[in-house]
Amino acid sequence: xxxxxxxxxxxxxxxxxxxxxxxxxxxxxxxxxxxxxxxxxxxxxxxxxxxxxxxxxxxxxxxxxxxxxxxxxxxxxxxxxxxxxxxxxxxxxxxxxxxxxxxxxxxxxxxxxxxxxxxxxxxxxxxxxxxxxxxxxxxxxxxxxxxxxxxxxxxxxxxxxxxxxxxxxxxxxxxxxxxxxxxxxxxxxxxxxxxxxxxxxxxxxxxxxxxxxxxxxxxxxxxxxxxxxxxxxxxxxxxxxxxxxxxxxxxxxxxxxxxxxxxxxxxxxxxxxxxxxxxxxxxxxxxxxxxxxxxxxxxxxxxxxxxxxxx
Numbered sequence: 001x002x003x004x005x006x007x008x009x010x011x012x013x014x015x016x017x018x019x020x021x022x023x024x025x026x027x028x029x030x031x032x033x034x035x036x037x038x039x040x041x042x043x044x045x046x047x048x049x050x051x052x053x054x055x056x057x058x059x060x061x062x063x064x065x066x067x068x069x070x071x072x073x074x075x076x077x078x079x080x081x082x083x084x085x086x087x088x089x090x091x092x093x094x095x096x097x098x099x100x101x102x103x104x105x106x107x108x109x110x111x112x113x114x115x116x117x118x119x120x121x122x123x124x125x126x127x128x129x130x131x132x133x134x135x136x137x138x139x140x141x142x143x144x145x146x147x148x149x150x151x152x153x154x155x156x157x158x159x160x161x162x163x164x165x166x167x168x169x170x171x172x173x174x175x176x177x178x179x180x181x182x183x184x185x186x187x188x189x190x191x192x193x194x195x196x197x198x199x200x201x202x203x204x205x206x207x208x209x210x211x212x213x214x215x216x217x218x219x220x221x222x223x224x225x226x227x228x229x230x231x232x233x234x235x236x237x238x239x240x241x242x243x244x245x246x247x248x249x250x251x252x253x254x255x256x257x258x259x260x261x262x263x264x265x266x267x268x269x270x271x272x273x274x275x276x277x278x279x280x281x282x283x284x285x286x287x288x289x290x291x292x293x294x295x296x297x298x299x300x301x302x303x304x305x306x307x308x309x310x311x
Contacts, residue, residue, distance in 0.1 A: 004060055005311045006051055006105075007119075008070040009112060009302030010034060012087040015047060018303035019054055022066055022311040024123050028054065029303065040089040048102035067106040067310030070095060071115030071302045075157025080109040083157075108309040112302055114151045114160050116261075117144025119305030125259040125293040133246065133255045134295070135162055137217075137264035140176065141184040141191075145253055151309075152253075162249065163188065167241050187242045189264050192217040195234045205230055221267035235274045243278025250279070250287040261295025269294070 002021065009016040011034060019028040032050050035042040051068060072095060074085030080096025095109040110118075117134035126132040130149050136142040141163030145152040152159045163184035164177045175182040185191050196215045200207065207230035208223050209215050223231030246258060258279075265271060272292050280288050297304055 001064060003064055003066050003311075005066045005307045006054075006068045007303035007305070007307030008047055008051075008068060009115070009306060010043065010047070010070065010072045010088065011112075012036065012073065015043070015050075016299070016303050017047075017050060017054075018300070018307060019058065020304075020307040020311065024304070024307070024311070026300075026304075028058070029300070030054075034088070036087075036089045039091070040085075043088060043090075044093075044095070044098050045102060048099060051103055051105075062104060065105055067108060068099060068103065069115070069306030069309035069311075070099065070107060070109050071112040071306045072109060073112050076109050076111050076153065077157050078153070080107065082109070106310065110151055110306070110309060111144075111153065111157060111160070113142040114144040114153060115305035115309065116297075116301035117146055117160065117259075117305065118149075118151055118308050119297055119301040119303070120259050120261065120295050121146045121149065121305075122308045123304050124297040124301060125261070125295045126257050129256040129291075131253070131256045132259055133162075133249055133253055133257075134160075134259045134261060135242070135246070136262035136295075137188060137260065138262040139189055141182075141188045142262070145255075147253070162245070165245055165248075167245055183241060183245050187238055187245075189217040189262075192220055192234065192238050192264065195237050196220050196231070199230050199234050199237075203230075207231065217264050218267070221264075221270065224267075224270060239274025240278050243275045244282045246275070246279050247281075247283035247287075250290060251284045254287055255290060257291040257293060259293050259295050261301070265294050 007018040014031045073087045074082045081094045096107040099107045120126050121132045132146045134144045143162030144160040164182045166181050167183045168181040171181040220231050224235050
């Protein structure tokens, strides 16, 4: 008999929803607004309502649903509770207990970045592997660690917070986390733009990036593809920071594959060139042949990973 599961990815503005077969075939995808007013009290009831409506629409018997997986932007402990999710205006919340009570279906909750990593391992850039480090390069730097196809959340739910490893003593302005010199400050989209401004200010060397009102990570890697010397130096610095950080992580985790996602990854395979050479130079010998890949699922990684937790 065919079995089904739901994957839910709760964001600050929308909740992405997916109905899957337990083999990982997406059967339907849709979104609902994230109603964060009144301390986010409507979020889980809204999720329950849309799931129950989909069950009715598809005429699925509840006994054929293996569960609901849900990813949220905050640390989730082993009991499926989040102590705080600022973007959702939540304080402490028993996600698994509340959503199960509302739907009558088993629930498994996880941090959204970790859940997205699981999705990429299952059906994305890491497909076929069992252990993986995923790095998401966007406005910040996020990540997830998967060992033997299981998320490693850590004791405090902060496992995979790759962006907040300290990599640069010279940076004295604080990261969003409150510390200084974090990987996020030099390897995120905003971090790459920061490195570009520093390189442009350090000399009068000609560059296609000069004179632009706004220099972004995309500007940098577009210029790299044109052979721009200043942009290449920026990419080299970025690759050194991230490559060395991943080399250190690999000595602890020893992943089968490292997957790079997020908006910056749209630069394509050239991005990996700058990261890999530094990774292979600095990592432990036994880890040097670790594979690298770009993420494939984009914004759907969260619903795939959430479904995988319960299928």
